[in-house]
Amino acid sequence: MDILWAQSTPLTAREVGRLIADRDLAPTTVMTVLDRLSRKGFLNRTRDGRAWRYEPAESRDAYVTELMLEALDLTGDRSAALTRFAQAVSGSEAEILRRALTELEEQ
């Protein structure tokens, strides 16, 4: 994914394989991974002659944002999918917490 995110144009499996220079992966492995990612909706693919060209469905930042929204329970569905350290608070409440923190640290 990182490789596809770094490129501005869609790549074929062969091109991706060439860019994964540090690991000796079989071309079929790369193709399988790309195929699975596109079936799960993380990559879009378009026909180009006999090969597929892949590009990310969303930017990396969009996914990070999605994770963070879920992490802070701001998606609105109140799901039990994650257990969080603390729930997000409103601005005025944060001020109270900040004051309590200063008090506690002075003790």
Place this chain on the structure above:
Amino acid sequence: MIAAAVLAALALACAVGAWRLTSARWTWRAPRTAILLWQSLGVTWGLATTGALFAYALAPYGAGVVHGLSIMLTRAEFNVREPHDVIRLCALLSGFTLLAVLVAVLVAAGVQTLRAQRRHRMLLSLIARDEPAVPGVRVVDHPGAAAYCVPGLKSQVVISAGTLDLLSQDELDAMLAHEIAHARERHDLVLLPFGALLHALPWSGVVRDAQASVALLIEMAADDHARRFCSPKRLATALLRFGAATAVPTPHGALGATSGQNVMARVNRLIKPDLDLPAHVRYGILAASVALAVSAPLLWLLPA
């Protein structure tokens, strides 16, 4: 008819008990015991309500709920002769509907949660990285503060890069101990049925309060677990620092109005711990919970 009356009384008692328990404060002194009581109240309420409807509808068979149901289904007959038989038929249908809704809601919530977790895990595997400073923890590169656990057979603890900068090493350890407690005790499974019930009855104040109470209690249980491995004060400062940093500027619909108060309640508990409930009180509540949970199935079986 006696079984129906007893089951109805039991259902009512559970509802009243739940309503009282939402405002009880002794629960904070023994969160685990209180969680168990909540669970048994929930199960018993469901079984008692449906059981009361069935017992009333099937009273003419004189064989109790379970046997009455099997007699009715094998003979495939339900006599409607007199006017009050219509009421019995209504009770039977509402019993089945309620039971179906409860089961469906629970299954749907389970499926939805699993699906959300799978997608979350997939995204993490694409985006998150390992950090040598905190082994075994996945790190997401985002300046905001976030720390949570994706529960499952292989639970994953995740923090944001912002959290790494925000907390000191001691505080980080305290927070991780808290998250590991969530993962190990599968607190997500505890919360799941209450969340599912809230989805089914979003207008019910008692259900909403019950869900919020249980959510707070599992946080306190995890705090108690973490406290055994780290200084409570570090956990408290981590909570405050973290809570203050996650503030969202505009009030958000999904945001509990009490989340700030909840953080303060947890902090106060850590700094000035009340005495734990005496053991005999805790065992008493435990025994009551078990008796409650057993009573409804027994009444289903009892011929009356």
